[in-house]
Amino acid sequence: MRIGRQTFITLVGTTLLTAAAWAGEGPPGHHHDDSFSAGEPGNAKKPARIVQVTMGEMDGKMMFMPAKVEVKKGEQVKFVLRNNGELDHEFILATTAENLKHAEAMKKNPDMEHDDPNGKRLAPKKADEIVWKFTKAGEFEYSCLIPGHREAGMIGTVVVK
Known part of the structure; x- marks a missing residue:
């Protein structure tokens, strides 16, 4: 199955945002540290x-x-x-x-x-x-x-x- 370039970019971006959220980064501009x-x-x-x-x-x-x-x-x-x-x-x-x-x-x-x-x-x-x-x-x-x-x-x- 082939996917288009835009779909690939969307998937990668979503994965990175999800990973950041799971790592405790939260939404952009909202960073908590120790x-x-x-x-x-x-x-x-x-x-x-x-x-x-x-x-x-x-x-x-x-x-x-x-x-x-x-x-x-x-x-x-x-x-x-x-x-x-x-x-x-x-x-x-x-x-x-x-x-x-x-x-x-x-x-x-x-x-x-x-x-x-x-x-x-x-x-x-x-x-x-x-x-x-x-x-x-x-x-x-x-x-x-x-x-x-x-x-x-x-x-x-x-x-x-």
């Missing part, structure tokens, strides 16, 4: 300060409460996340530049869901946790990268001293 700008995944078996973060919509805005968290370098924090809103929301911890870049990828893949060491997507009225060790000083953020949510106010700040 290095994180804001520190590293924490150890759930070790003590951590608990910070409750509520997500939701109120008066036409989308928000996180609290909007700012201060931690010490080396401190481990358990973020207890709760979506009290009527829409899906997410908590993605990174630098502002990384979140802006990731938000652009989300515009192309709006149904992309996160369950990463530094990010979770939550359905309405659901809860989850992230344990994080802040090994680097600086200012980081958590934001919701679902298209339109960040622009509607879903940004929080983490200051690591």
